Amino acid sequence: MARVWEHGWNTACFFLLFGLWSIASGQLVYTISEETNPGITVGNLAKDLNLNVQDLERRGFQIVDGPNKRYFDLNAKTGNIHVRERIDREALCGRSAKCLLELEAIVKSPLNMYRFEVNVVDVNDNAPIFRSTSSQINISESAVSGERFSLPIAHDADAVSNSVKSYKLSQNEYFSIDVHSGGDTAELVLQKPLDREKLPLVQLTLTAFDGGKPPKSGTAKIVVNVIDVNDNIPVFTKALYKAQIHETAPPGTSVVTVQATDSDDGMNGEVIYSIVNQGGSNEMNVFTIDPVTGEITVKGHLDHEANPAIEVRVKATDKGHNPRSAFCKVLVEVLDVNDNVPEISVTSLEDVIQEDSPVGTMVGLITVKDNDAGKNGAVNLKIKGPVPFKIENTYKNKYSLMVDGPLDRETTPVYNVTITATDEGSPPLSSTSVITVRVSDVNDNAPQFPEPVINIYVKENSPVGSVLYTVSAFDPDIDNNAQIVYSLVDSSLKNAAAAVNINSVTGDIHALQSFNFEDLKTFQFQVQATDSGVPPRKSNATVNVFILDENDNSPAILPPYSEHGSVNSENIPYNAEAAFFVAKIRAVDADSGYNALLSYHISEPKGNNLFRIGTSSGEIRTKRRMSDNDLKTHPLVIVVSDNGEPALSATVSIDVAVVENAGDLKATFRHVPVKDDTFTDLNFYLLIAIVAVSVIFLLSLISLIAVKCHKSDSSLSGYNPPMITTHPDGTWSYSKSTQQYDVCFSSDTLKSDVVVFPAPFPPADAELISINGGDTFTRTQTLPNTDKLSMVLKGASASGCVASQSALFS
Numbered sequence: 001m002a003r004v005w006e007h008g009w010n011t012a013c014f015f016l017l018f019g020l021w022s023i024a025s026g027q028l029v030y031t032i033s034e035e036t037n038p039g040i041t042v043g044n045l046a047k048d049l050n051l052n053v054q055d056l057e058r059r060g061f062q063i064v065d066g067p068n069k070r071y072f073d074l075n076a077k078t079g080n081i082h083v084r085e086r087i088d089r090e091a092l093c094g095r096s097a098k099c100l101l102e103l104e105a106i107v108k109s110p111l112n113m114y115r116f117e118v119n120v121v122d123v124n125d126n127a128p129i130f131r132s133t134s135s136q137i138n139i140s141e142s143a144v145s146g147e148r149f150s151l152p153i154a155h156d157a158d159a160v161s162n163s164v165k166s167y168k169l170s171q172n173e174y175f176s177i178d179v180h181s182g183g184d185t186a187e188l189v190l191q192k193p194l195d196r197e198k199l200p201l202v203q204l205t206l207t208a209f210d211g212g213k214p215p216k217s218g219t220a221k222i223v224v225n226v227i228d229v230n231d232n233i234p235v236f237t238k239a240l241y242k243a244q245i246h247e248t249a250p251p252g253t254s255v256v257t258v259q260a261t262d263s264d265d266g267m268n269g270e271v272i273y274s275i276v277n278q279g280g281s282n283e284m285n286v287f288t289i290d291p292v293t294g295e296i297t298v299k300g301h302l303d304h305e306a307n308p309a310i311e312v313r314v315k316a317t318d319k320g321h322n323p324r325s326a327f328c329k330v331l332v333e334v335l336d337v338n339d340n341v342p343e344i345s346v347t348s349l350e351d352v353i354q355e356d357s358p359v360g361t362m363v364g365l366i367t368v369k370d371n372d373a374g375k376n377g378a379v380n381l382k383i384k385g386p387v388p389f390k391i392e393n394t395y396k397n398k399y400s401l402m403v404d405g406p407l408d409r410e411t412t413p414v415y416n417v418t419i420t421a422t423d424e425g426s427p428p429l430s431s432t433s434v435i436t437v438r439v440s441d442v443n444d445n446a447p448q449f450p451e452p453v454i455n456i457y458v459k460e461n462s463p464v465g466s467v468l469y470t471v472s473a474f475d476p477d478i479d480n481n482a483q484i485v486y487s488l489v490d491s492s493l494k495n496a497a498a499a500v501n502i503n504s505v506t507g508d509i510h511a512l513q514s515f516n517f518e519d520l521k522t523f524q525f526q527v528q529a530t531d532s533g534v535p536p537r538k539s540n541a542t543v544n545v546f547i548l549d550e551n552d553n554s555p556a557i558l559p560p561y562s563e564h565g566s567v568n569s570e571n572i573p574y575n576a577e578a579a580f581f582v583a584k585i586r587a588v589d590a591d592s593g594y595n596a597l598l599s600y601h602i603s604e605p606k607g608n609n610l611f612r613i614g615t616s617s618g619e620i621r622t623k624r625r626m627s628d629n630d631l632k633t634h635p636l637v638i639v640v641s642d643n644g645e646p647a648l649s650a651t652v653s654i655d656v657a658v659v660e661n662a663g664d665l666k667a668t669f670r671h672v673p674v675k676d677d678t679f680t681d682l683n684f685y686l687l688i689a690i691v692a693v694s695v696i697f698l699l700s701l702i703s704l705i706a707v708k709c710h711k712s713d714s715s716l717s718g719y720n721p722p723m724i725t726t727h728p729d730g731t732w733s734y735s736k737s738t739q740q741y742d743v744c745f746s747s748d749t750l751k752s753d754v755v756v757f758p759a760p761f762p763p764a765d766a767e768l769i770s771i772n773g774g775d776t777f778t779r780t781q782t783l784p785n786t787d788k789l790s791m792v793l794k795g796a797s798a799s800g801c802v803a804s805q806s807a808l809f810s
Contacts, residue, residue: 027116028049029100029116029117030119031119032118032121033120033122034125035088035125036083036086036087037083038082041080041082042083043080045074045081046078048116049114056077056078056079056107059109062074062105062106063105071087071101074105090122092120095157095158095160098119099122100118101119111362113395115395122158123212124214125158126210126216130153130155130206130208130218131155132220133219133220133221134220134222135151135220137149137223138227139190139194140229141193141227142230143194145191145192146190148187149190151167151187153278154218154220156210161211162211162212163210163211164210167183167206169222170207173191173192174194175188175189175190175191176188199226200226201223201224201225202226203221203224204222204223204224205220206222207219227321230321230322232318232324234317235261237259243256243330244332244335246334246337247302247303247304247336248337249298250298251300252298253297255287255298256295256330257293257294260316260326262316267318267319267320268318269320270319271318272316272318273292273294273314273317274317275312276313283310283312285299287310294314296314296330296332305336308334312332314327314328315327339429340377341370342369342431343369343370343371344366344368344431345366346366347366347367351438355408355439355441356407356442362401363389364435366399366419366435367397375424376425379421379422379423380421380422383417384420388404389417391419409440409441410444410477414439415437417435417436419435420432441477441478442481443533443534445477446531447474447531449539450472453544454469454543454544458547458548459548460515460516461515461516462511462514463511463514467510469508471527473539475529480534482531483531484507484532485504485529485531486507486529488500488528489526499512499513500545516547517547518553522546524544524545525545526543551591551595555587557585557587558587561585561652561654562652569654570620571656571658572622574626575625577622578623580621582620582621583654583656584619585600585613585619585638587650594642596642598641599615600614600640602620602638603637603638603651604637605635610634611636618638633658634658635653636653636654636656637652640652
């Protein structure tokens with residue numbers, strides 16, 4: 001209940017005091033009680049300064065942070081000063097009679113600075129405490145009534161008005177208490193003689209009260225030891241000693257010598273000295289006393305700014321069986337010397353400044369403080385090094401840091417401004433402070449790719465979703481201005497969005513489909529990098545994707561022969577000479593390069609010594625003449641292999657029959673079924689052409705069978721007639737639209753077969769047309785798709801090159 005009453009009283013005092021303000025020496029002063037709840041209004045600074053409340057927020061009305069903790073906030077909308085957090089006056093000002101906080105407020109456009117003070121009034125929030133909760137006092141039984149004994153001193157952290165004011169002793173029959181004027185010290189007074197034999201120990205309770213309303217108290221137990229007679233106490237020559245010493249005095253420096261005498265003889269008259277701690281003071285850490293001579297010397301560090309005067313309480317105790325003590329005070333004045341370096345504190349108005357800030361832009365406020373006095377405390381300030389900043393003095397020890405040149409974040413994103421403060425003492429002392437000024441970014445740079453053109457090589461049949469490449473662009477800007485988003489733009493591929501995709505954040509280019517080299521060899525698109533600045537900047541890079549061929553297509557056997565599993569037969573005369581032409585196997589591979597380089601081998605029968613096949617031409621010829629021991633029918637299995645890794649192959653079976661008469665040789669016609677059931681005019685013309693060619697072929701075959709066997713196959717498709725050009729080296733070029741084909745003839749036979757196909761090779765629904773005259777054409781039924789054109793040229797020539805297939809796509 002007492003605590004509630006106390007809080008109510010403090011609140012009432014606050015509301016009585018916070019409205020009181022005065023203008024002293026042209027400065028505003030507000031008064032507020034300590035421990036005031038956060039959010040309480042101290043006063044309306046805008047009103048007191050005659051400022052327009054409507055412009056406060058726009059002009060950035062604010063309290064400037066100082067070197068101390070920030071206890072107040074300023075409402076830029078109303079101009080009211082509010083308590084930000086509870087104020088502990090004792091931690092801020094100690095036991096000083098007056099506690100003033102010097103504050104500053106600024107307003108921009110134009111920039112003005114206003115100074116005001118807040119007087120923090122003490123409230124009774126600390127109770128008296130004793131250094132020890134239990135103390136012992138030795139009193140001789142010979143002590144007479146009225147004799148006084150020193151009691152422990154209580155310490156109260158509050159200011160003078162709320163500090164210790166009185167003491168009270170527990171009820172007893174032997175002692176009373178005498179409180180000195182001011183109430184901060186008390187003595188124990190003996191009321192009647194003590195008898196150690198009857199009462200060797202007396203226990204008392206000492207209570208200290210402060211001057212608060214209501215007062216607070218603290219207690220300590222006093223144990224009185226009744227001892228034998230030592231009836232004289234030491235007496236100091238002075239009750240108060242005064243001394244002066246410089247704050248830079250080293251340990252061991254003599255301060256003053258105290259002296260006390262005791263009229264007793266022997267041990268009862270010998271005095272020893274000691275320093276008594278006075279409830280929270282640190283004099284025992286600063287001074288020491290010789291227990292025999294009473295000389296007080298410096299023990300620790302002296303600081304005029306922290307303690308300009310130190311009070312030392314000295315105790316003189318005799319060596320009697322019942323020691324008796326006396327006390328005196330020593331007041332030591334600490335003289336100032338130039339031992340404090342200037343202190344620099346910086347208040348930044350902006351966390352960062354834009355790199356396009358003009359000259360004269362304020363960056364921060366600088367406060368310089370030197371605790372020394374006179375010239376020892378006069379400070380000069382300057383900036384070290386060539387930096388685009390300058391310092392201007394605004395008021396006494398207040399300075400402004402301002403922009404004094406152009407800024408470029410990409411060149412120097414952070415400036416470390418070194419400020420040196422030097423006082424005018426002798427010798428002068430100086431200190432430095434480094435202010436970090438960060439320059440904010442402006443979106444003045446576009447993303448840049450390392451290379452304007454990027455080449456990507458991708459194997460065909462690569463899995464869907466695989467990362468083809470990761471593009472990366474660099475933007476020298478930062479934050480959103482350097483946050484890059486990637487996207488796909490112009491592409492040479494009609495449906496590029498279905499082929500590739502790009503991760504807008506990482507730049508990973510993913511394949512959305514598995515590429516086929518035979519369908520698509522290369523395509524191109526552009527990647528665009530766009531930053532997130534305002535306005536955004538962008539740049540492009542060209543990406544070329546090259547599909548690399550894989551050996552994923554097996555060789556395909558061309559008509560008139562079909563692959564392994566079908567019956568193919570050829571007849572040769574019994575009297576055939578060595579190197580007699582039996583048949584020619586033709587095959588194509590949809591792959592390219594080495595993957596499409598084909599070789600022909602006879603796999604069965606093993607160890608065959610009658611026939612041989614051209615490894616590159618596919619021509620089957622006899623090795624020797626026939627003998628009576630040879631079989632009449634020779635089944636051959638031909639293997640066609642490509643040169644890929646691993647190699648793929650196809651096989652074809654041919655039964656070679658030996659006939660006695662050349663007249664028994666019969667031409668075999670093979671017809672590839674047409675899958676298109678639609679009978680059009682074009683089909684009708686093709687049928688007529690097939691019949692005509694077949695008749696001419698049979699007649700020619702019968703008339704020429706004694707001279708040579710002759711077969712030919714070729715393919716022709718489309719409506720546009722091809723153009724064939726003969727070169728001096730014996731090779732032929734075939735051109736149609738944008739495709740060009742080179743053909744050459746075998747040099748080891750009178751009949752050379754050359755197969756020329758653009759990719760992909762002719763489908764299974766192609767139809768053979770044989771034309772007498774040495775040429776054979778193949779026309780596909782799916783019209784008018786001119787891309788599916790195949791052509792087989794067979795001509796009688798004794799010179800040329802080894803048969804090969806090649807295609808040049810232009």
